[in-house]
Amino acid sequence: MNETPYEIVIGLEVHVQLKTNTKLFCRCSTKFGNPPNTQTCPVCLGLPGALPVMNKKAYFLGMKTALALNCSIPKFTKWDRKNYFYPDLPKGYQTSQFDLPMSEEGYLDIKSTNDEFEPRRVRIIRAHLEEDAGKSIHDEAAGKGDSRIDLNRTGTPLLEIVSYPDMRNAAEAKTYMQELRLLLTYLDVSDCNMQEGSLRCDANVNLHIPADNGVIATPIVEIKNMNSFRSVERGIAYEAKRQYNVWQETGKVLGELPKQTRGWDDSAQVTRAQREKEESADYRYFPCPDLVPVIVTDQQIEEVGRDIGELPAALRERLETEFGLTTYTSDVIVNQGRGLVDYFLELAEASGDNKLAGNWVQGEVLRILNEQEISIDTFKLSAAQLAEMLKLIQSGDLDSSKAKDVLAVMLDSGKSAAEIVKELGIEKVDEGDLEDLCKMLVERNPRVVDDVRGGNEKAVGALIGQAKKENPNVNPGQVRQICLNIINDI
Amino acid sequence: MSIINKTATEQLALLQSREITSVALTQAYLDRINQVDPAVGAFLRVESDTALTQAAEVDRKREAGESLGKLAGLPIAIKDILCTQNTPTTCGSKMLENFVPPYNATVVEKLFSADAVILGRTNMDEFAMGSSTENSAYHPTQNPWDTSRIPGGSSGGAAACIAADMAPLSIGTDTGGSIRQPAALCGCVGLKPTYGRVSRYGLIAFASSLDQIGPLARTVEDTALLMEVLAGHDSLDSTSVDTPVPPYSETVHQPLQNLRLGVVEQHFGKGIDPEIEGAVKQAIATYQSLGATIKNLEMPHADYGIATYYIIAPCEASSNLARYDGAHYGYRADQAEVAAELAEDGSDEGPLVRMYRKTRSEGFGSEVQRRIMLGTYALSEGYYDAFYLKALKVRRLIRQDYDNAFEQVDLIIGPVTANPAFVKGEKTSDPMTMYLEDLYTVTANLAGVAGISLPCGLTKNGLPIGLQLQAAAFQEEKLLRAAQMFQHATDFHLRRPELL
Numbered sequence: 007m008n009e010t011p012y013e014i015v016i017g018l019e020v021h022v023q024l025k026t027n028t029k030l031f032c033r034c035s036t037k038f039g040n041p042p043n044t045q046t047c048p049v050c051l052g053l054p055g056a057l058p059v060m061n062k063k064a065y066f067l068g069m070k071t072a073l074a075l076n077c078s079i080p081k082f083t084k085w086d087r088k089n090y091f092y093p094d095l096p097k098g099y100q101t102s103q104f105d106l107p108m109s110e111e112g113y114l115d116i117k118s119t120n121d122e123f124e125p126r127r128v129r130i131i132r133a134h135l136e137e138d139a140g141k142s143i144h145d146e147a148a149g150k151g152d153s154r155i156d157l158n159r160t161g162t163p164l165l166e167i168v169s170y171p172d173m174r175n176a177a178e179a180k181t182y183m184q185e186l187r188l189l190l191t192y193l194d195v196s197d198c199n200m201q202e203g204s205l206r207c208d209a210n211v212n213l214h215i216p217a218d219n220g221v222i223a224t225p226i227v228e229i230k231n232m233n234s235f236r237s238v239e240r241g242i243a244y245e246a247k248r249q250y251n252v253w254q255e256t257g258k259v260l261g262e263l264p265k266q267t268r269g270w271d272d273s274a275q276v277t278r279a280q281r282e283k284e285e286s287a288d289y290r291y292f293p294c295p296d297l298v299p300v301i302v303t304d305q306q307i308e309e310v311g312r313d314i315g316e317l318p319a320a321l322r323e324r325l326e327t328e329f330g331l332t333t334y335t336s337d338v339i340v341n342q343g344r345g346l347v348d349y350f351l352e353l354a355e356a357s358g359d360n361k362l363a364g365n366w367v368q369g370e371v372l373r374i375l376n377e378q379e380i381s382i383d384t385f386k387l388s389a390a391q392l393a394e395m396l397k398l399i400q401s402g403d404l405d406s407s408k409a410k411d412v413l414a415v416m417l418d419s420g421k422s423a424a425e426i427v428k429e430l431g432i433e434k435v436d437e438g439d440l441e442d443l444c445k446m447l448v449e450r451n452p453r454v455v456d457d458v459r460g461g462n463e464k465a466v467g468a469l470i471g472q473a474k475k476e477n478p479n480v481n482p483g484q485v486r487q488i489c490l491n492i493i494n495d496i
Numbered sequence: 497m498s499i500i501n502k503t504a505t506e507q508l509a510l511l512q513s514r515e516i517t518s519v520a521l522t523q524a525y526l527d528r529i530n531q532v533d534p535a536v537g538a539f540l541r542v543e544s545d546t547a548l549t550q551a552a553e554v555d556r557k558r559e560a561g562e563s564l565g566k567l568a569g570l571p572i573a574i575k576d577i578l579c580t581q582n583t584p585t586t587c588g589s590k591m592l593e594n595f596v597p598p599y600n601a602t603v604v605e606k607l608f609s610a611d612a613v614i615l616g617r618t619n620m621d622e623f624a625m626g627s628s629t630e631n632s633a634y635h636p637t638q639n640p641w642d643t644s645r646i647p648g649g650s651s652g653g654a655a656a657c658i659a660a661d662m663a664p665l666s667i668g669t670d671t672g673g674s675i676r677q678p679a680a681l682c683g684c685v686g687l688k689p690t691y692g693r694v695s696r697y698g699l700i701a702f703a704s705s706l707d708q709i710g711p712l713a714r715t716v717e718d719t720a721l722l723m724e725v726l727a728g729h730d731s732l733d734s735t736s737v738d739t740p741v742p743p744y745s746e747t748v749h750q751p752l753q754n755l756r757l758g759v760v761e762q763h764f765g766k767g768i769d770p771e772i773e774g775a776v777k778q779a780i781a782t783y784q785s786l787g788a789t790i791k792n793l794e795m796p797h798a799d800y801g802i803a804t805y806y807i808i809a810p811c812e813a814s815s816n817l818a819r820y821d822g823a824h825y826g827y828r829a830d831q832a833e834v835a836a837e838l839a840e841d842g843s844d845e846g847p848l849v850r851m852y853r854k855t856r857s858e859g860f861g862s863e864v865q866r867r868i869m870l871g872t873y874a875l876s877e878g879y880y881d882a883f884y885l886k887a888l889k890v891r892r893l894i895r896q897d898y899d900n901a902f903e904q905v906d907l908i909i910g911p912v913t914a915n916p917a918f919v920k921g922e923k924t925s926d927p928m929t930m931y932l933e934d935l936y937t938v939t940a941n942l943a944g945v946a947g948i949s950l951p952c953g954l955t956k957n958g959l960p961i962g963l964q965l966q967a968a969a970f971q972e973e974k975l976l977r978a979a980q981m982f983q984h985a986t987d988f989h990l991r992r993p994e995l996l
């Protein structure tokens with residue numbers, strides 16, 4: 007797959023805004039999109055004397071995610087202050103976890119849906135909790151004092167998930183992000199909206215270039231501002247090429263340059279060196295004296311673990327082995343989220359035909375959802391209603407070639423499948439009537455009979471056409487078979 | 497005898513029996529402040545109007561038979577470090593000159609609920625960093641016993657206003673001795689509670705793991721009365737501890753039987769003023785006459801208290817004070833001056849960084865800047881282990897010393913300071929000698945235990961001498977009862993400075 011003269015080495019740092027009603031250390035709302043600075047209090051404004059109190063819900067959501075990422079949960083963790091000056095950081099430090107994170111050493115398995123890469127286990131170094139900063143809106147180029155700060159986001163709980171540099175191409179990184187997002191969605195711990203910033207990704211990228219005396223590593227670059235899966239893929243791919251060019255020009259290798267931060271410019275499709283933040287590299291971490299250490303019990307870990315439910319990887323496996331779906335179909339259904347999986351499970355149960363249910367969910371149902379830009383939660387047709395239609399197909403009372411039309415009418419009218427079949431006059435043709443029709447056609451077409459008997463079975467096709475003219479509801483397959491039987495019996 | 501010469505407990509009884517009104521009492525103190533504070537400088541701001549309004553409201557409630565709080569109608573002075581909604585709170589700093597908090601500290605809320613009458617805000621060393629109140633950005637405070645001398649610090653205003661009868665009760669904070677040392681130098685009572693006993697919510701932080709709010713008063717009895725209101729768990733402060741609050745004001749008169757007192761030998765080592773040594777030893781003898789037994793204690797790590805404190809406190813301060821950056825509230829350097837400076841020196845520093853630099857250079861006084869630099873240095877990469885981490889280890893050993901001590905004795909008895917109040921300006925040029933003012937007090941903060949300072953004599957020159965008692969965590973009741981035994985047997989607490 008990788009035909010470049012180098013290997014890309016990628017590690018991702020993902021920030022996930024946890025789905026809590028209130029912030030990590032105060033009671034302010036975490037709602038997105040309200041007017042600036044309307045969701046603040048002395049604590050998240052960093053006013054003198056205000057003190058933080060940990061939001062336990064956030065801690066448990068973080069733990070749930072960490073457990074789902076196969077991380078171990080230490081019994082003792084603490085909060086640390088990361089000190090730096092920036093206008094969107096009103097306290098002058100961010101409360102985070104430094105040397106004793108709430109979880110460590112997990113993994114997330116990824117695989118390609120189109121064979122772009124071999125299945126890979128991406129190891130997780132750690133997942134820790136921290137508070138989000140506010141937002142600065144400024145025009146630094148103008149050099150004017152018109153910067154504005156919105157502190158609504160300040161203090162929103164973030165889970166930072168740090169991977170090992172285990173990914174080897176941009177597609178893997180993109181898939182890792184997609185799989186992580188899916189997992190977070192199943193866990194219901196985050197809104198995972200990359201546009202609104204509730205799921206953010208920074209990538210640490212460098213190259214390993216084979217050389218005579220081993221491998222040459224290029225300096226590591228951190229890419230920021232990748233606000234979609236596509237930009238993760240494109241940003242990394244661009245950066246790899248850029249680093250290769252720079253290496254060819256300058257020959258600079260890892261250790262000869264400090265770590266650089268570059269921002270992805272989605273409109274120009276390039277990474278650009280970012281103006282360094284007003285901070286030194288030394289964050290002077292030390293334990294936050296305003297917060298007490300967190301002691302976690304086995305019972306709490308167990309309780310949170312019980313709440314995790316079935317995760318995407320396990321579900322894909324189950325849909326394949328237990329329900330007999332193809333890898334493709336199970337991937338498509340599972341990747342759409344828990345809602346569609348539940349819909350499928352209900353449909354399979356009610357219809358009694360797993361494969362048929364799978365095909366309809368993965369095919370027509372998904373097509374309609376995409377077309378209408380809705381999720382399965384707002385899909386008008388219940389699994390029970392759709393199952394009724396599938397049963398008509400199974401019994402032969404509804405020709406599968408007409409089922410899509412029936413589904414469309416069901417969605418519009420809300421009527422049952424049986425009603426619609428009747429109304430449309432597409433009921434199955436009576437067996438006796440069909441037999442009579444075929445006999446009549448055989449008698450009327452001696453030449454076709456001769457051709458078939460002469461070994462040209464295809465000639466029977468002419469009879470199917472005529473049958474459809476006589477009665478549009480006839481099933482072409484049935485007509486063909488009955489006519490062939492009659493001719494052979496002559 | 498004027499009403500202001502009575503103790504808070506006596507005044508409360510008179511208020512309850514309606515022999516006096518809160519308005520009259522408050523007015524008496526406001527008059528006294530007008531009369532003597534120009535010489536003392538204990539107050540940064542006197543809030544006469546709101547005090548009289550509050551007093552009138554308490555009188556009305558009492559008249560109407562409505563339920564009243566434990567301090568109903570008693571005036572109180574508050575160190576200018578506790579946030580009070582819609583009331584300027586400066587922390588003795590130019591940085592917060594125009595800062596008006598939109599919320600109340602928990603302790604302020606408690607005082608309001610107790611129907612106390614807030615007289616005003618007392619002076620302090622800037623951000624509570626200092627031992628003389630000379631570091632206030634506004635003006636120094638004079639010791640009422642000798643106005644050429646300092647009152648101690650950082651709660652110098654809080655102690656001086658009690659000593660000069662400008663308030664019957666006041667609130668201070670103690671990070672390394674900032675309640676006990678000024679109480680000793682001004683001849684009043686000051687209690688530093690156990691860490692976690694009083695909520696720090698709304699207390700403008702100096703060193704979060706050491707700061708505690710506590711009461712100052714003329715008598716132990718009054719101290720107990722106020723402490724009962726201040727103490728208690730607060731869900732807004734994660735470090736506040738949820739343990740029951742004993743009724744201090746009720747039990748304070750019960751003497752302790754078989755009291756075991758410990759004496760730490762280092763407390764009487766080199767550097768202690770002989771008059772202070774004599775007075776403290778006399779106090780120990782008084783306790784013996786009251787039935788107490790004395791035991792010599794080994795506190796092997798006590799000598800490292802100051803060194804440990806001057807690592808941990810500045811480290812925390814460097815982070816706590818990072819928020820004063822001019823971007824959000826408080827002082828901000830003039831924008832035009834920032835631009836002019838940048839243009840002049842041709843620095844490639846951005847306007848934001850220069851604004852930070854200039855704001856903090858102009859807004860903070862030199863002692864605050866010194867401690868921010870100390871802390872920033874000690875937390876820096878390469879120094880963290882040698883300084884901060886080492887200090888934490890020594891802190892643990894000091895705590896261990898206390899644990900061992902309190903297995904053998906009920907209380908530790910000793911001096912508060914090595915010397916009486918010094919002359920203004922004497923130590924400003926040498927920070928190290930100033931830091932030694934906390935020699936006997938910092939270990940209690942490092943260990944998180946409780947300590948009280950009470951008058952035990954006067955020097956030949958008429959300067960107060962303080963006696964320190966320290967108790968294990970959450971043993972404030974024991975501390976107050978033991979202190980009251982001493983005041984019951986002596987009259988040092990009744991002596992007043994001759995002022996005006």
Ligand SMILES: [Zn+2]
Pocket residue numbers: 029032033034045046047048049050051161
């Ligand atoms: Zn808030």
